[in-house]
Amino acid sequence: MTLASLDDELEGLALIRAAHAAAPGEIALVSSFGAESAVLLDMWASVDRYAPVIFLETGKLFAETLVYRDELCAHLGLRDVRAVRPDANDLRRHDHSGDLHRRDADLCCYIRKTDPLTEALAPFVGWVNGRKRFQGASRASLSTIEHEADGRIKLNPLAHWTAEDIRHYRRLRQLPLHPLILQGYGSIGCAPCTSPLRAGEDARAGRWRGLEKTECGIHTHRDG
Numbered sequence: 001m002t003l004a005s006l007d008d009e010l011e012g013l014a015l016i017r018a019a020h021a022a023a024p025g026e027i028a029l030v031s032s033f034g035a036e037s038a039v040l041l042d043m044w045a046s047v048d049r050y051a052p053v054i055f056l057e058t059g060k061l062f063a064e065t066l067v068y069r070d071e072l073c074a075h076l077g078l079r080d081v082r083a084v085r086p087d088a089n090d091l092r093r094h095d096h097s098g099d100l101h102r103r104d105a106d107l108c109c110y111i112r113k114t115d116p117l118t119e120a121l122a123p124f125v126g127w128v129n130g131r132k133r134f135q136g137a138s139r140a141s142l143s144t145i146e147h148e149a150d151g152r153i154k155l156n157p158l159a160h161w162t163a164e165d166i167r168h169y170r171r172l173r174q175l176p177l178h179p180l181i182l183q184g185y186g187s188i189g190c191a192p193c194t195s196p197l198r199a200g201e202d203a204r205a206g207r208w209r210g211l212e213k214t215e216c217g218i219h220t221h222r223d224g
């Protein structure tokens with residue numbers, strides 16, 4: 001069994017288990033340690049707490065996210081969380097004043113997220129992330145297994161989960177809550193590009209508010 005031939009009926013913990021069995025040591029979980037990240041991280045740790053977790057430390061995250069990351073890692077016993085940072089030369093060249101997110105958000109995401117992730121994924125044949133269909137129109141037809149342009153396999157074990165499924169699992173496992181959830185945030189990314197939700201908005205409406213941008217690009221860019 002290889003990652004590419006995994007049964008696409010699998011999801012959640014069963015998919016993570018099967019992926020670990022198919023490619024031991026060759027897959028990584030990419031986590032933002034955001035609003036819903038605890039669920040997937042809990043599953044990941046329950047299969048192998050020494051398995052690698054990649055965390056994109058963009059330099060623009062909320063201080064609360066960094067504290068939450070440490071709390072969650074200690075709670076779950078995760079032993080290999082790799083903080084991936086933007087290249088210093090890229091920052092000097094494109095964002096020396098730190099306001100690139102206002103001038104060119106796509107380039108900012110590219111140098112702070114997409115490019116560092118591409119480098120971090122080099123040793124792996126596949127990766128796991130926490131996107132879900134309910135998060136908005138751009139994710140409405142997400143499948144659990146995707147094939148990337150560079151040949152890597154991308155797994156979305158929670159693709160079919162609902163917001164209630166997430167809440168239920170979090171309560172059942174008594175997982176710590178990201179502190180910004182209590183302040184009305186539905187999806188939590190970089191501080192300058194994330195705002196709380198208004199009544200009736202979908203989970204990602206607070207990201208890049210006022211721009212047409214709905215994704216940072218780590219998925220769209222890598223899919224070619």
Ligand code: SF4
Nearest residue numbers: 101108109112190193
């Ligand atoms: S989310 Fe905003 S601050 Fe973060 S990398 Fe993208 S544009 Fe830059």
